[in-house]
Each structure stands twice: as C-alpha cells, then as structure tokens.
C-alpha cells in the first residue's frame with residue numbers, strides 16, 4: 001500500500017499541495033488523492049534548457065523522489081511548447097565553464113529521470129525537439145497533444161547525440177527507425193509518433209494528457225512497488241552503467257564538438273533561422 005512521506009510546506013487541506021522548488025523555473029504539485037506529483041517546467045517562451053532550468057528540474061525530481069510520491073508526470077506551463085531542448089544561447093559563443101556545467105546538468109537530469117524507480121509519464125503539451133524529446137523518452141509513458149513535433153534533431157545543428165541520450169529513444173523505437181530518424185534529424189508529427197510508438201496516446205488538451213498519464217500510473221496500483229521498481233531498474237541498469245562509465249569523457253567530447261568553428265558557425269546560422277522565422281510570422 002502506498003503511503004507518502006510528507007514534506008509539504010502547505011497544510012494538506014485541499015486535494016493538492018505544492019512542494020518547495022528551488023526557483024520559479026519549475027513547480028511541483030502533488031495530488032493528495034492519487035499521490036502523483038506533477039513537475040511543470042516554467043521558463044517562457046519555450047523552456048529552453050539553460051543551466052538554471054536544468055538545475056531546477058534536477059532538484060524537483062529529487063524532491064519528488066524523497067517525498068516518495070506514487071508517480072511523476074512532467075509537463076510544461078508553455079501553451080505550445082513542451083520543451084525546445086538545450087538553450088541554444090548556452091552553446092553559441094559559450095562561456096566554457098558554464099557550457100561544461102550545462103552538459104553535466106543535462107546528464108544529471110537524464111540520469112535522475114531515467115533511473116527513478118517510481119512510475120513516470122510525460123504529458124507532452126507542445127513541441128518536444130532534442131532535449132525535450134530526451135525528457136519525454138526518459139519517462140515510461142508519453143501522451144502528446146495534436147499537431148506538434150517530437151524527435152532528436154541534433155544533427156541539424158551539427159552535433160551528435162551521444163549513446164546515453166539516444167538510449168531512451170532506443171527503448172521505444174526499433175533500431176532501424178531510430179537510426180534513420182537521428183541521421184535525418186527527423187521530427188515526428190504527433191500522428192507519426194503514435195504510429196511509430198514514440199508516444200503512447202494522443203490527448204486533445206494538456207489537462208487530458210495529464211489525466212491519461214495519471215491513469216497510466218494508476219495501472220500500477222495493485223502491483224508490488226518494490227518488485228515494480230526493481231523490474232524497471234533491471235531494464236535500465238545496463239544503459240545507466242554504460243552512462244556512468246562514459247559520462248566524463250562525454251562532457252569532453254561535447255565541449256570539443258561545440259567549440260569547433262564549423263559547429264559554432266552552424267549553431268549561429270540555426271539561431272538566425274529561428275529569429276527569421278519569428279520575423280516572418282509577424
């Protein structure tokens with residue numbers, strides 16, 4: 001039987017309580033009825049993963065873990081974007097120490113989410129390229145709203161997604177589909193993602209997506225939580241072991257790749273493209 005350890009800062013009078021969060025870049029809301037925690041990313045406009053957002057996501061995941069919530073749902077406060085991936089400004093003409101910290105924290109976030117024993121689900125209420133897809137695929141279940149895109153488009157920026165980053169993708173997609181998608185920088189539409197199995201369900205709104213995620217987490221209510229957790233970790237242990245073996249070298253590889261003049265040029269052009277796209281919309 002689930003019995004949450006309470007760390008609430010708010011008296012438990014209503015059906016929901018909020019946990020403390022390191023800053024305002026994420027919020028954590030726990031449904032007292034279900035014991036499920038919802039972690040919401042709140043860095044407008046697109047939840048670009050800068051150092052501060054990554055640190056905040058990590059500490060919110062740890063907080064949820066320590067609270068022994070019954071499950072974790074990750075979503076976004078942004079109306080159209082779940083998460084646009086790494087903040088490209090962190091990679092363009094970067095401060096070297098900060099860039100190192102950004103990559104280390106992206107690793108930490110992945111490791112915390114991928115390796116957490118409680119059930120996890122992503123309510124993908126908008127686009128989820130690159131680092132956004134990374135968060136979603138670290139979870140056990142994904143529900144996405146219509147007309148959005150999800151995928152690992154790193155090659156478009158001239159960077160190579162390392163093995164640990166791809167491992168969530170490979171848990172879900174056949175190797176052949178994953179290889180083609182990565183080499184093509186393919187962003188799947190919601191319908192394509194469902195067809196390929198990259199997401200599990202489509203929902204018509206964020207609220208419905210969160211409900212469907214909660215229903216998925218609810219399917220474990222009659223399963224022994226320790227047996228469930230050990231079974232999940234058994235499936236993920238090899239990827240995590242490999243990651244820990246390679247993580248330091250991976251930081252060096254990332255830094256040396258991002259600092260290459262041709263990659264910097266590509267990132268600069270990509271940023272310009274984003275700005276132009278916006279100007280054309282206006």
Ligand SMILES: CCCC/C=C\CC(=O)SCCNC(=O)CCNC(=O)[C@H](O)C(C)(C)COP(=O)(O)OP(=O)(O)OC[C@H]1O[C@@H](n2cnc3c(N)ncnc32)[C@H](O)[C@@H]1OP(=O)(O)O
Pocket residue numbers: 045046048080081083084085086087088089127129130131132153154157159160161162165254274275277278
């Ligand atoms: C070893 C390497 C492994 C790498 C692992 C991870 C790498 C990454 O995560 S790289 C990041 C890759 N991300 C992307 O390619 C996404 C780029 N963004 C988009 O495609 C669109 O913005 C998106 C579909 C997410 C949303 O589209 P819209 O709703 O139409 O918004 P806009 O495009 O108008 O964007 C609004 C605003 O946000 C800025 N923006 C968007 N994405 C990013 C980002 N990733 N980093 C920083 N800034 C971003 C965009 O430029 C606009 O800015 P302003 O013009 O200043 O308003």
